[in-house]
Amino acid sequence: MKLSAKKINEVWLNNQIKIDDNIGTAPDFLKVFISDLDTKSNISKIIAHFSSLKLNELFFDNNDYDWCFDESAYRVTTEAAYQFRLLQLLLNLGEVSEADIGTIVAREAITPGASVMPRVMLVDDISFIVFPLGWISQMYLVATAIVATKLGDRILMHNIINGFCVNIISEEIVYNFFDENPDYTLSPAEFSLLYESVSKHLIATHKDLLGSQIRPTEEYLTPLAEAITYGCEAFTLAHELAHILVEDHKLKSDMADEIKADKLAFDLLVGSSKTDVMPDVGIGLDGKPIFCAHAFLLIAHASMLVYSKLGFEPSQISELNMRTKVLADRINSFSLPADSEINLKRFDLLVGNFLKALNVEAELLATTKVEMMEMGSSELSRLMASHFKKN
Numbered sequence: 001m002k003l004s005a006k007k008i009n010e011v012w013l014n015n016q017i018k019i020d021d022n023i024g025t026a027p028d029f030l031k032v033f034i035s036d037l038d039t040k041s042n043i044s045k046i047i048a049h050f051s052s053l054k055l056n057e058l059f060f061d062n063n064d065y066d067w068c069f070d071e072s073a074y075r076v077t078t079e080a081a082y083q084f085r086l087l088q089l090l091l092n093l094g095e096v097s098e099a100d101i102g103t104i105v106a107r108e109a110i111t112p113g114a115s116v117m118p119r120v121m122l123v124d125d126i127s128f129i130v131f132p133l134g135w136i137s138q139m140y141l142v143a144t145a146i147v148a149t150k151l152g153d154r155i156l157m158h159n160i161i162n163g164f165c166v167n168i169i170s171e172e173i174v175y176n177f178f179d180e181n182p183d184y185t186l187s188p189a190e191f192s193l194l195y196e197s198v199s200k201h202l203i204a205t206h207k208d209l210l211g212s213q214i215r216p217t218e219e220y221l222t223p224l225a226e227a228i229t230y231g232c233e234a235f236t237l238a239h240e241l242a243h244i245l246v247e248d249h250k251l252k253s254d255m256a257d258e259i260k261a262d263k264l265a266f267d268l269l270v271g272s273s274k275t276d277v278m279p280d281v282g283i284g285l286d287g288k289p290i291f292c293a294h295a296f297l298l299i300a301h302a303s304m305l306v307y308s309k310l311g312f313e314p315s316q317i318s319e320l321n322m323r324t325k326v327l328a329d330r331i332n333s334f335s336l337p338a339d340s341e342i343n344l345k346r347f348d349l350l351v352g353n354f355l356k357a358l359n360v361e362a363e364l365l366a367t368t369k370v371e372m373m374e375m376g377s378s379e380l381s382r383l384m385a386s387h388f389k390k391n
């Protein structure tokens with residue numbers, strides 16, 4: 001029987017919370033995050049692009065993707081956009097049939113944690129590639145901070161980087177609390193709201209250090225910021241697809257798997273770059289896969305730099321360095337058109353300046369981290385005492 005949008009939504013709703021407590025939530029809670037009244041019309045606009053893919057009839061005859069054309073398969077616009085790009089990658093695979101990899105669905109999950117990474121979940125023969133909201137917002141913060149660096153807007157950059165750090169510290173406070181108080185049971189939705197409350201409290205109590213406005217405004221959504229987020233998303237999507245292609249749904253992947261997935265992700269992007277559309281930053285089609293890999297490494301480095309400055313997760317840094325080296329070797333084996341290369345050099349220079357500034361800002365914040373964590377913890381205890389009962 002053919003898959004339907006209804007069936008996919010059912011599988012997702014029935015399994016998301018059981019599989020991973022931090023991923024996904026009930027439809028009611030989704031409304032808190034999605035205020036776009038025009039989401040539906042944006043989704044249909046993206047689906048209109050899907051018809052260009054339908055020209056490849058053989059693919060749709062051999063694989064179960066008719067549900068992709070049903071609006072109700074998507075809850076937010078980004079899900080439709082991710083699915084579109086996923087189909088582009090799959091169409092370029094050619095020889096891989098659904099019998100080998102099954103049906104793949106891209107999903108955005110309402111998980112606020114800064115450290116929650118995209119991943120693959122296999123449920124009822126459907127592979128969900130999951131993009132957590134927390135990860136998306138960190139990526140967006142880095143992209144806009146790069147734009148602020150380019151514009152020389154030190155204050156905005158300071159504020160955005162602090163927002164980035166606040167996300168990480170808030171997450172640590174919430175995780176610590178539940179490690180120490182295992183007798184509370186919370187739904188993922190409650191967990192997410194607590195996380196939001198703690199970060200709001202930290203911002204309100206540290207205005208002098210953090211600035212009052214730590215979210216960038218619309219004007220910073222420049223083509224460059226869009227290209228960075230697009231590039232990072234595109235590479236990540238290809239990376240998760242690569243895991244599905246080579247690992248046969250292993251639950252845990254090791255370093256060798258990550259390196260293998262990075263390499264294959266890059267090849268998948270090279271294969272599909274001719275048919276894709278990307279915000280214009282003067283990179284050109286040939287340079288696109290390379291730019292996507294650069295954007296991915298940029299976001300990963302920025303995150304790891306902040307984590308290490310704030311004293312968290314040092315072990316991941318050396319892993320990332322190893323992945324960077326292998327991926328860089330792979331990228332460098334491709335030659336670029338001259339004009340693209342110039343633009344990428346300029347981009348790398350900008351990234352270098354951004355990382356230097358990020359280093360300084362994160363160091364400043366590291367000096368007050370302990371104080372912030374204490375203040376956040378007491379606020380969280382207060383919230384728990386007044387709103388939640390122990391079992």
Ligand SMILES: [Zn+2]
Pocket residue numbers: 239243253258261
């Ligand atoms: Zn991976």
